[in-house]
Amino acid sequence: MTTVHPAPGAPATAADGLSRHVVVAPGMCSGGSLVFGRIGDWTWEAVSESCRMNVHAARTADGDPAYLSFYYFHVRGGDVVHPHGLTFGDELRVDSRTFQFGSQSVITLHRLAPAGLDLPDGPLDPAEVYAHPHPDCLYAENFNRWIARTTAGSNQGLAQVTPPGFTYQDLPVLPNAHSPRSLVGRARATGSFHPDGPPGFHEAGRTQTYPYALDVVRDLNGAGLMYFASYFAVFDTMLLRLWRSLGRTDGQFLRRKVLDQKIGYFGNADPGAVFTVTVRRWTRTGAPGTEVADMALRDAATGQLIAVTAIETSLDPGRDPWPTTT
Template sequence: MTRPRSEDLVEFDGKDTLTRRVTVSLAMCSAGSLVYAKMGDWTWEAVNFASAINVYTARRPDGLPVYLSFYYFRVSGSEGLYPNGITLGDELDVTSRVFDFGSQSVLTLHRISRAGTLPDQESLDPVEAYERPRPDCMYVETMNRWISRGDEKSNKGLVDASPVDFRHKHLSQLPTAYSPRSTARNARKNRSFFPSGLPGFAPKGAPFRTAYALDVARDLNGVRLVYFASYFSIADIALSRAWRASGRDDRHFIDRVALDCRLGFFANADPGAVFDIAVQIWQDERDPRHEFADIVISEQGSDQVIAVAGIRTLLRESDSATRGAA
């Protein structure tokens, strides 16, 4: 298949794979959550094609709305291509493949590359994404669950639901070894993707704690649930505060290379909610340029875990030098 020249034109192979060429616009690039929002749009778009239903207006049998919510989201990059390194005018090729994950869930893989660097017929195999990633590509893994409101006036008590006519059995199944189900489940249970830390990494100081009041003007989506991309922004806000508290400035935060970012979404929240956020930064004892941030977002008053994030970062040389001298 030939890749289209614009995001307005996409090609679908009739089963599970969607390709598109994207020009990075103002609406999808920033040091914050905009690029993750766009990746989420690509997931919804791919599932919309592959499942042959309108995911934007999906309904359960009794007619109430059903939403394709994000449960687990991971972006893996490299120094050549990483989420906060995408900038205005970049041209990207995006290949998206949707996998059968049952009647109430779906998993989507995306491969992002610089436009024209891969052959047009290059397929996306799970082995590539999970075991042999290309050094010049970025990979996105999203696990989504169909949910519906248990109480139409609240964002709490969301329930599993499957939309009418959701087609999934024709899709390929992801090998069990690659399934993120246990990864997300353990992150929720342990409040960390790496409860014992990463091998070779040591804690960099004590955990940093901060609070965040849910912003109803920015953090809610069109159906008044907390928008999944807002959690990326909230995690980054907490991390940037931790950076400032350690004596680093905003420029170093903007210049960081986010090599791996994973986020588990475990609950929603009502307007007026305040989040307690704990950030533990770990530093590679072999190479101080590499850091890992463990971030736990819980609701103030109930201590319910709302989301857990793990962000592995490569620091620029100037930042490493500054920190070494501090």
């Protein structure tokens, strides 16, 4: 169940954001990608409301479908609300706010808080999201760009577009200090969010490479594009393979706590595509229960970089000790 209303204490204008009371249902909680899909739906809803257009039915000037694609998805888990810590019946307050980011893209920020948590009045402030997050809350940052197919029936060579009716000019501007453009640009150029390793961590084991074949049942959305949330599932599948190779249990995987995850989306794929996924792993120096996995998804036939992710996870080693195998 979701109840949507303007942000508490804010004027009732779309640019000030939306606030929802959400009761967690089976369709948004699991050990996989369900919560990310729901956050993405909230992004499309927030953009539709803020830009006064039906994002779901957007068209190019030529009348072809236009899609508000995900270019960067960043989520940070809190002590209470974190991606795989939700269960049936949990009650949340979800605040969302969309910012202009050029003529073809937007940034939408979300805060998922325990219902009843004492929070500031007014619209969601970027300073809170980026500099002063509440320790109990989950925060998500979505960088979306408009795209359209250049060839009917193909997901190759997608072009950036601006659909008529996309009115972004009245949206607030995200301060330049919080822009993810440089971060995502480096990840695209190097194939990694951590080409030199994350600070405070040391590399653990060798780089692993796994094959993955696109699953037309799970990985494509209703528009025939590779679904943004399926990238989370693909990367989690590779992480699970790595954990099993280390002798870890599926129970440990399901109890993992995602502290931070970034995904950069740099390509799409057609049915029949086969990928290679390279996985590197680091452990926090002095804290072996905290790890970062950095992965790159590439088209096996062409080598094209499709997506990269960095996942920082934590699991209490005292509860179910991890083997020391590296």
